[in-house]
Amino acid sequence: xxxxxxxxxxxxxxxxxxxxxxxxxxxxxxxxxxxxxxxxxxxxxxxxxxxxxxxxxxxxxxxxxxxxxxxxxxxxxxxxxxxxxxxxxxxxxxxxxxxxxxxxxxxxxxxxxxxxxxxxxxxxxxxxxxxxxxxxxxxxxxxxxxxxxxxxxxxxxxxxxxxxxxxxxxxxxxxxxxxxxxxxxxxxxxxxxxxxxxxxxxxxxxxxxxxxxxxxxxxxxxxxxxxxxxxxxxxxxxxxx
Numbered sequence: 001x002x003x004x005x006x007x008x009x010x011x012x013x014x015x016x017x018x019x020x021x022x023x024x025x026x027x028x029x030x031x032x033x034x035x036x037x038x039x040x041x042x043x044x045x046x047x048x049x050x051x052x053x054x055x056x057x058x059x060x061x062x063x064x065x066x067x068x069x070x071x072x073x074x075x076x077x078x079x080x081x082x083x084x085x086x087x088x089x090x091x092x093x094x095x096x097x098x099x100x101x102x103x104x105x106x107x108x109x110x111x112x113x114x115x116x117x118x119x120x121x122x123x124x125x126x127x128x129x130x131x132x133x134x135x136x137x138x139x140x141x142x143x144x145x146x147x148x149x150x151x152x153x154x155x156x157x158x159x160x161x162x163x164x165x166x167x168x169x170x171x172x173x174x175x176x177x178x179x180x181x182x183x184x185x186x187x188x189x190x191x192x193x194x195x196x197x198x199x200x201x202x203x204x205x206x207x208x209x210x211x212x213x214x215x216x217x218x219x220x221x222x223x224x225x226x227x228x229x230x231x232x233x234x235x236x237x238x239x240x241x
Contacts, residue, residue: 002095003102004116007126010106016124017104021063024100031061031100038067046090050097060099068105068112088115095119141170142177145241146204154238157231167230171220174234178213185209212241 005017025031036045041064049062067087087103094101103116117123138160144153160170185206204212219237223230 001097001100002091002116002120003100004105004113004120004123005102005126006105006108006113006123007128008107009126009128012126013106013124014104016126017063017102020124021061021102024061028059028061031059033061033063035063035065037065038069041067041086043086043090046086046094049099049101050090050093052099061102062099063102063104065104066106067103068108088112091116091119095121138165138170138173142173142180145174145177146181148204148241150239150241153241154235157234157238161231167234170234171216171230174237175213175216175220178209178216182206182209182213 003020005013005020007013021033025033034049036049049060049064052060064087103120105112105116108116113123113125138156141153141156141160144156157170161167181204185204185208215237219233220230222228223233227233228236
């Protein structure tokens with residue numbers, strides 16, 4: 001029986017594999033335990049792992065530790081690549097064995113992981129969280145401000161904060177939009193609605209847009225002087241427009 005531990009989180013994969021081994025030995029004290037390092041992988045060793053048992057030992061517990069070299073190591077040390085090939089050649093026998101065979105292979109390539117996981121009784125993957133991707137321009141946020149949709153703006157601010165956007169970034173977007181509204185309001189003369197501003201929203205009058213810009217500047221200054229935290233101040237601002 002094969003048990004596969006792998007993933008980009010090397011420390012966690014190794015910790016969990018050895019924890020699993022310790023629990024298995026506690027649960028079944030008669031298991032004979034052995035650890036095989038990459039350098040010890042030979043056809044004979046793997047055949048013994050798959051087939052061996054004894055009078056006093058019914059089953060073996062074998063930990064095969066990091067059998068696959070990195071791409072660089074494989075290029076530099078041909079014997080290590082050969083050891084990995086030996087394991088792959090014996091994977092069916094290991095999977096069919098009554099012995100418990102644990103393969104600990106951090107940073108295993110996707111192709112090899114898929115191949116071995118298909119033979120394993122259980123696979124345990126421990127990957128590091130993916131780095132948060134940079135979020136693009138938040139059109140919903142600025143459109144809500146342009147349309148004077150206070151509830152929508154409040155909701156978009158909260159969504160952005162939960163997604164990890166910095167309050168300073170949100171403030172910058174809002175202040176940019178306030179200046180944009182000022183320009184649009186001046187261009188329209190404060191009269192007819194500016195459909196292009198925000199999906200049919202009426203244009204802000206020049207004085208209103210200027211007051212909006214000044215309010216955002218004052219909000220940031222007050223927060224820096226020790227007033228409300230900027231994220232809370234932005235929420236309050238959204239409900240005040």
